[in-house]
Amino acid sequence: MNSNSFFGGRISGAQTVCLLLICSMFSLMTMPPDENIGFKVQLAAAAVSALIQAMIAIPLVMLLSPENGLKRGFWGIVCRILYCIFFLAISANVILESFGFLEKQFYRNAGKIGVCITLAVLCGYCAFLGIEGLARSSAVMLTVLFIITIALILPSVGKADMSVFMDRSFVYSGQLPKAVYKDLSRGGEIVAAGFLAGYSKENIRKPFYTFIAVKLLVTCGIIFAVGAIGGRFAYITDYPFMSLSAFADDVLFGRTDAVFMAILIISGIISAAFYLLIASELICGIFDVRDKNVLLSFPVSAVLCILLTFADGYAKYLCSGVPIILLFTVIPLIIILLNRRKKEASR
Amino acid sequence: MTKPDMLDFKGVPLEKSLEKNLENIRRITGKSSDLLENPIIINGVKCNLICYEGMISTSTITELILHPLMNIDIGQDHAPEALLSHVKNHMLMTIDRGFSEDYGDLIRRAMSGFAILLIDGVAEACAFGVQGYAVRGIDEPNGEGNVKGAHEGFVEVVRTNMSLVRRRMKSPLLRFELFPISDCSNTDVIVCYMADRVPKETVESIKKRLKSIKLETILGSGYIEPFLDNSKLSLFSGVSVTERPDSFCGKLLEGRVGIMIDGTPYAIIVPYLFIENFQTMDDYNMRPYYAAFIRIIKFAAFLLAIFLPGIYVAAATFHPEMFRYGLMLKLADAEKDAPLPLMAEAIIVMLIYEVVREAGLRLPQNVGGAVSIVGGLIIGDAAVSGGLISNPLLVAVALAVTASFVVPNLNQPVTLLRFICVIVGGFWGFFGVSALAAVVLVNICSIESCGIPVTAPLSPFTLKSMRDVFVRLGFKTLEKGHADIGNMTGSNYGRNGHFDEQ
Numbered sequence: 001m002n003s004n005s006f007f008g009g010r011i012s013g014a015q016t017v018c019l020l021l022i023c024s025m026f027s028l029m030t031m032p033p034d035e036n037i038g039f040k041v042q043l044a045a046a047a048v049s050a051l052i053q054a055m056i057a058i059p060l061v062m063l064l065s066p067e068n069g070l071k072r073g074f075w076g077i078v079c080r081i082l083y084c085i086f087f088l089a090i091s092a093n094v095i096l097e098s099f100g101f102l103e104k105q106f107y108r109n110a111g112k113i114g115v116c117i118t119l120a121v122l123c124g125y126c127a128f129l130g131i132e133g134l135a136r137s138s139a140v141m142l143t144v145l146f147i148i149t150i151a152l153i154l155p156s157v158g159k160a161d162m163s164v165f166m167d168r169s170f171v172y173s174g175q176l177p178k179a180v181y182k183d184l185s186r187g188g189e190i191v192a193a194g195f196l197a198g199y200s201k202e203n204i205r206k207p208f209y210t211f212i213a214v215k216l217l218v219t220c221g222i223i224f225a226v227g228a229i230g231g232r233f234a235y236i237t238d239y240p241f242m243s244l245s246a247f248a249d250d251v252l253f254g255r256t257d258a259v260f261m262a263i264l265i266i267s268g269i270i271s272a273a274f275y276l277l278i279a280s281e282l283i284c285g286i287f288d289v290r291d292k293n294v295l296l297s298f299p300v301s302a303v304l305c306i307l308l309t310f311a312d313g314y315a316k317y318l319c320s321g322v323p324i325i326l327l328f329t330v331i332p333l334i335i336i337l338l339n340r341r342k343k344e345a346s347r
Numbered sequence: 348m349t350k351p352d353m354l355d356f357k358g359v360p361l362e363k364s365l366e367k368n369l370e371n372i373r374r375i376t377g378k379s380s381d382l383l384e385n386p387i388i389i390n391g392v393k394c395n396l397i398c399y400e401g402m403i404s405t406s407t408i409t410e411l412i413l414h415p416l417m418n419i420d421i422g423q424d425h426a427p428e429a430l431l432s433h434v435k436n437h438m439l440m441t442i443d444r445g446f447s448e449d450y451g452d453l454i455r456r457a458m459s460g461f462a463i464l465l466i467d468g469v470a471e472a473c474a475f476g477v478q479g480y481a482v483r484g485i486d487e488p489n490g491e492g493n494v495k496g497a498h499e500g501f502v503e504v505v506r507t508n509m510s511l512v513r514r515r516m517k518s519p520l521l522r523f524e525l526f527p528i529s530d531c532s533n534t535d536v537i538v539c540y541m542a543d544r545v546p547k548e549t550v551e552s553i554k555k556r557l558k559s560i561k562l563e564t565i566l567g568s569g570y571i572e573p574f575l576d577n578s579k580l581s582l583f584s585g586v587s588v589t590e591r592p593d594s595f596c597g598k599l600l601e602g603r604v605g606i607m608i609d610g611t612p613y614a615i616i617v618p619y620l621f622i623e624n625f626q627t628m629d630d631y632n633m634r635p636y637y638a639a640f641i642r643i644i645k646f647a648a649f650l651l652a653i654f655l656p657g658i659y660v661a662a663a664t665f666h667p668e669m670f671r672y673g674l675m676l677k678l679a680d681a682e683k684d685a686p687l688p689l690m691a692e693a694i695i696v697m698l699i700y701e702v703v704r705e706a707g708l709r710l711p712q713n714v715g716g717a718v719s720i721v722g723g724l725i726i727g728d729a730a731v732s733g734g735l736i737s738n739p740l741l742v743a744v745a746l747a748v749t750a751s752f753v754v755p756n757l758n759q760p761v762t763l764l765r766f767i768c769v770i771v772g773g774f775w776g777f778f779g780v781s782a783l784a785a786v787v788l789v790n791i792c793s794i795e796s797c798g799i800p801v802t803a804p805l806s807p808f809t810l811k812s813m814r815d816v817f818v819r820l821g822f823k824t825l826e827k828g829h830a831d832i833g834n835m836t837g838s839n840y841g842r843n844g845h846f847d848e849q
Contacts (some may be wrong), residue, residue: 012807012837102778106665115778122782133793136806140788240658254675258666262781269785 011199013207015135019196020211021218022138023189023271025145028222028241030097031186035235037179039125039164039227043220045179050216052180053190057206060332061194075338077286079331084282086327088301089318090188091275092308095119096315098268104238106261116309119269124302126273127280128295131199134274141270147261152256153225156247161226172309185321188275191328195278235239274299357451365393366465369825372397375431375454382457389416391425393467402460404479407640412462412475427468434464435474440667442487443476482507488590488612490755496628500590505535505609511592512539516599524550527782528557534562535609536571539595544831546840553604554619568613571606573616577795581758585796589617594628602831604797618832618840620803622816624756625649629775630819638826639818646817648753652761653787655747656697657768657780659740660689665776681737690773697743699726702812798839802815807837 005103011019099115124133151207193211197204226240231245232241242264245256280297283289289297308315317323358373362368369384376382385396394414421433435446447453447463453472457463460478485507488500501508509523519764520542527533538554553575560574564804568588576585588768590612595605598616606615625645630638662669663678670678685692703722707715730736751761771779794801804812811828812835814820 008396015807027751106776106778118775118782122786126786129789129793132795132800133789135784136792136800136802137789140807141808253669254671255668258662258777261777265778265781266785268786270789273789295724302469334491 008053010201010346011131011135013141013197013200013202013204013210014050015132016193016200016204016207017211017214018139018194019135019270019274020189020193021190021214022145022267023260023274024186024215025142025218025220026094026097026264026267027098027186027188028219029243029267030101030239031262032238033235033240034179034182037175037182040222041175041179042223045183046219048176048218049183049187050181050219051185053187054209054212057187057190057328058193058212060329062197062205062208068286074091075298075335078194079335080282080286081197082188082331083284083327084279086191086323087279087282088277088304089315090306090317091272091279091301092120092121092305093319094268094272094275095123095305095309096312098265099309101239101264102261105242105257105301106157106287112309117306119272120302120306123269123272123305124277124298126269127301128298130276131274132272134244134277138270138274141263146268148259149222149265153229156229159247161231162228166225166230181321183333185324187328188319188324189203189271191324192275192278192334194328195281215336248278272305279305351636356454357449360448360449361450361453361465361470361472363470364463364470365395368465368472369395369397371450375450385413387413387416389466390419390421390430392427392430394430395465397457397465398462399457399460399479402458402480403462403477405478407441407464407479408475411442412464412477413756415440416464421769427466431466431469431473432472432512441475441477445474447472447474455527458533460536478506480504485511491589491591491594491627493627493629493632495632497591497593499592501592501595501607501612501614503575503610503612504609508592508607508612508614509537509539512596512599512605515592515596520544521599524554526554526558528560529562529565532566534565536565537607538608538616539605541598541599544600544833545604546833549550549840550604553606553797557606565608565610567611568606568608568615571608571615575615580761581790581794583621583757583791583794583801585617585794587616587623587665587756588613589616590614591628596622597628597631602833618799619801620796620799620832621791621794621801622805624754626815635819635821642817642819645753648750649757649761652747652751652754652757653764654768654780654784655750656693656740656743656765657772657783658777659743659772660693660769661772661776663781664689678739681739685737685740686735688773689740690769692740693744693769693773694766696730696736696741697748697769700744700748701762725786747795795839799835802839803835803837807835809835 095116097114098119099110102115103110103112193204193208200207222241225244228235230237230240230243234243237243242257242260245260276298280294280301283297284294284299356371362371368604373384378518381396381402382401383400385398387394387396394416395763396408396416396700398408413496416434419430419433419438421429422839434440443454443461447456448471453474456474460476460480461474464473464475464479475482483502484597485499485502487498491500499511505525513521513523518541518698522540524538528536536552536557538557540550556574557571560571562570572584572586572588587598595614595616599605603616603618606617608615617814630641633641663682667675667679682689689697700723703718703726706718706722710718727741731738731741747765751758751765754761764783768780768783771783773779775782792800792802792806800807803809804816814824817825829841832838
């Protein structure tokens with residue numbers, strides 16, 4: 001969507017996939033349970049949601065190629081503002097989710113101001129280091145995450161119970177659309193994907209579809225592991241994925257919750273920094289900032305993000321459900337139509 | 348010609364008159380006591396052989412310069428031009444010789460250990476390389492010792508270092524480009540590379556960057572490093588330094604550029620990869636399986652050196668459930684009598700260590716040993732038996748400090764990060780440690796050296812180069828095509844990785 005990247009930097013297709021995956025891993029790890037949606041339905045919903053993303057969201061996002069994307073002019077600026085608010089909100093939301101997780105699971109008396117400001121400043125700094133740093137670190141982090149997840153799951157394999165996947169009591173009509181909607185509304189990274197086109201070295205089509213496929217696999221794997229190992233306990237805990245650590249009988253550690261926290265925080269910082277980077281880029285686009293002044297956009301976006309963390313209700317609303325779906329379907333369509341009308345008028 | 352100004356003599360051409368030339372040289376050098384003037388008459392022409400005391404070998408100058416000069420016989424032709432032509436065309440005298448036409452070049456050569464022959468009547472001087480200054484012998488490198496590799500290290504004399512490299516790389520593609528940098532000290536610097544493996548643009552860009560350095564003097568590699576380092580606001584550097592000629596040659600073969608500086612035994616290498624910190628010459632002299640084992644130990648040691656005390660403080664303060672039950676009881680028992688918070692204890696122990704280490708480094712070797720005994724045994728033992736510091740914490744800090752020596756190149760950032768890790772771990776537990784880890788990770792990943800990400804070949808991933816990262820494959824595999832640094836994924840080597848563009 002951004003035709004000219006203000007900050008420069010180029011990433012490969014594999015790095016694009018890793019960056020998007022780390023963002024979705026964070027939302028998967030903090031995914032709250034829903035007692036009314038069975039695991040079988042969750043698996044089906046993940047597949048349907050991936051299909052919708054692949055068939056509708058990704059083509060729309062890709063249509064907004066750097067040449068046809070957000071132009072200057074009134075509507076261009078309006079769209080930039082909308083996307084900027086969204087990315088600030090989603091980064092604030094990642095920070096809030098991290099804080100919520102810390103407060104609920106580890107530090108009952110954690111101060112929201114301290115944690116949110118610290119995280120926002122760190123994310124601002126990481127965003128300042130550039131897209132390449134974030135993309136490379138997401139690849140490293142994804143590898144670490146994969147190894148730790150396997151290490152968490154393997155010791156608990158013996159305790160796996162498939163009965164939750166057979167239980168029919170959790171299935172009732174209307175579960176699937178609800179689950180699909182829930183899954184789609186966690187897809188902030190799909191909106192971000194459109195903005196990665198400006199940074200990509202190669203055609204973005206293949207990485208996007210690879211991302212959707214890998215995300216589906218990972219989602220199914222996690223739902224399956226949580227369901228099989230956690231069973232019904234996964235419905236009553238706030239963080240089902242983390243609950244796996246409670247079942248792991250580790251030889252080195254008493255409990256591995258803190259290890260889980262570490263990977264969640266690192267993933268959170270990388271994904272929030274990524275969203276902040278896009279927000280900073282959009283701020284530059286809105287005010288048409290050039291040269292060294294672009295660096296000012298990082299502290300500005302970090303401060304705005306901090307402010308949004310204190311308006312947590314708005315931040316959560318802005319990056320969930322309807323706004324996300326609007327941003328990856330309706331608004332791209334409007335932009336395309338506006339661009340076409342402009343082209344026709346100029347002819 | 349106007350008499351050259353004391354500070355502005357570079358590029359000023361020599362006079363024809365010997366007297367005027369000598370007068371100007373005296374003026375430029377302020378009649379420095381170590382400047383020797385030797386007036387002689389050669390074949391009826393007034394000449395003067397000037398050199399700097401201590402910079403030349405007296406026996407060489409007598410045998411190779413003075414003796415042949417005194418025996419010159421070109422008949423009745425007493426023209427100075429004829430004498431110069433004879434010296435130029437019929438007398439070799441030394442291998443390293445040159446001709447100066449201006450004062451800047453003449454003074455630089457004289458100060459580099461050349462004997463300068465000034466001939467009355469010609470505005471050109473002959474310079475003969477007869478260097479003979481006192482130098483340190485080739486010795487085992489201090490910071491990069493190994494077991495089975497060569498035991499030679501670079502020395503302070505750049506020309507000796509050049510020979511150490513050439514001896515190992517008898518290839519016409521190995522190029523040395525020597526030029527002086529820094530206006531005041533005129534330090535000789537050599538840019539060294541394999542012509543077929545380094546893009547021309549990169550070499551030119553490095554040379555341009557070096558020549559643009561405005562420092563008054565270059566007394567060590569640290570003076571130049573910042574000018575070749577593009578890492579922004581980072582604890583980690585984008586250039587590497589070595590004092591091993593074998594390691595230097597290995598890097599050149601991978602397509603890197605080496606920079607040797609006169610007066611320091613450390614050579615700079617760019618581009619640099621983070622993974623190089625974990626590679627030593629011994630890895631290539633051991634069996635591959637053992638080299639792989641040692642590599643993994645080094646990676647673990649790097650992580651332990653930064654995070655172990657911080658993780659211990661964080662876990663014991665905020666997350667004791669992490670420890671297994673038996674271990675937790677033991678730790679609680681050890682910590683219960685400690686009068687200070689765990690974080691303060693850790694910082695004190697680490698500070699004591701840093702003080703002792705610094706004292707041991709700066710003091711003469713004999714006294715340094717005594718400092719270690721006082722620090723290690725007396726202070727350490729007294730602090731533990733007095734109940735000021737707990738044993739498990741001491742073990743954690745000692746292990747971390749020892750681990751940091753496994754990767755000596757990273758000692759500086761590791762030491763600082765260890766302190767930061769203890770502080771954030773003490774205040775915020777695992778949250779602080781993981782936030783620090785995230786920032787360090789992104790920081791390292793964002794650094795590029797000459798357009799190559801320092802985290803390559805891990806991220807961006809290059810399968811071919813992975814044969815010498817976590818494991819070192821056998822030479823039978825390694826011989827199948829060399830892994831040029833410029834061929835790595837994500838590399839912009841020679842394309843947009845130039846210093847001038849960044």
